[in-house]
Amino acid sequence: MPTPRRDRSPSPNRSSGGARGSSRRSSAGGGPGKLVLAFVLGAAAAAGAGYLYLHSSPHPHPRSAATAPQPAPPASHTAAKPPPPAVAPSAPFGISEDVFEAGAHIYANRCAACHGTPHAAALSKPPAPQLWRADRSGLVARSPGEIYLATARGNPAKGMPAYTRVLTETQLWQVALLLKNADVDLPDPVVHILNTPPRH
Numbered sequence: 001m002p003t004p005r006r007d008r009s010p011s012p013n014r015s016s017g018g019a020r021g022s023s024r025r026s027s028a029g030g031g032p033g034k035l036v037l038a039f040v041l042g043a044a045a046a047a048g049a050g051y052l053y054l055h056s057s058p059h060p061h062p063r064s065a066a067t068a069p070q071p072a073p074p075a076s077h078t079a080a081k082p083p084p085p086a087v088a089p090s091a092p093f094g095i096s097e098d099v100f101e102a103g104a105h106i107y108a109n110r111c112a113a114c115h116g117t118p119h120a121a122a123l124s125k126p127p128a129p130q131l132w133r134a135d136r137s138g139l140v141a142r143s144p145g146e147i148y149l150a151t152a153r154g155n156p157a158k159g160m161p162a163y164t165r166v167l168t169e170t171q172l173w174q175v176a177l178l179l180k181n182a183d184v185d186l187p188d189p190v191v192h193i194l195n196t197p198p199r200h
């Protein structure tokens with residue numbers, strides 16, 4: 001009996017999404033022997049490790065976003081690697097209530113007028129993306145480094161000021177880490193700060 005490995009004959013069942021029949025590894029059935037089994041297990045482990053790496057966040061979420069949109073199913077180990085998001089720097093510190101409070105002060109004073117608060121949308125011209133929307137279309141799916149860069153560089157042509165010279169590195173990270181966590185239940189003091197109109 002030949003082992004049913006990688007049967008590529010055109011069969012009525014549609015190939016499952018995209019990559020060339022990658023997930024179609026046959027289960028090891030005492031065929032050619034231990035070598036193949038070891039390879040299959042090794043490949044599966046590698047793919048699993050890659051999956052974990054891609055999907056683990058360096059910043060522990062207080063409540064993991066179970067409903068966060070998944071970017072894509074894990075690529076098979078044979079597929080080309082996804083473009084590394086690593087261009088964006090990683091945060092020099094982690095999240096804490098202090099970080100969120102500091103970020104909230106900055107946000108309330110400098111960003112809320114355009115980007116809204118957890119309780120109120122803002123009506124700016126040109127309209128800015130509302131970063132606290134309940135549908136999680138904000139920045140939650142971005143890495144803190146991407147948020148940091150978008151804030152630092154801005155996009156002046158489209159109405160987003162650049163903040164490199166306005167905020168310190170630390171402040172940029174504080175606000176980026178806060179926005180990354182816009183979908184979690186933030187501590188009350190943080191929410192209070194966010195919903196306090198800016199002082200002048």
Ligand code: HEC
Pocket residue numbers: 106107110111112113114115124126127128129138139147150151155158159160161163175
């Ligand atoms: C004067 C209004 C205004 C202010 C103030 C402002 N933004 Fe923006 N921001 C915008 C607009 C408009 C855009 C959309 C630009 C575009 O279309 O690319 C934007 C885009 C962004 C983006 C990228 C969003 C995305 O989906 O790519 C981030 C991140 C951001 N702002 C963060 C901030 C932070 C943090 C602050 C405060 C430190 C801030 N912004 C202050 C108007 C503003």
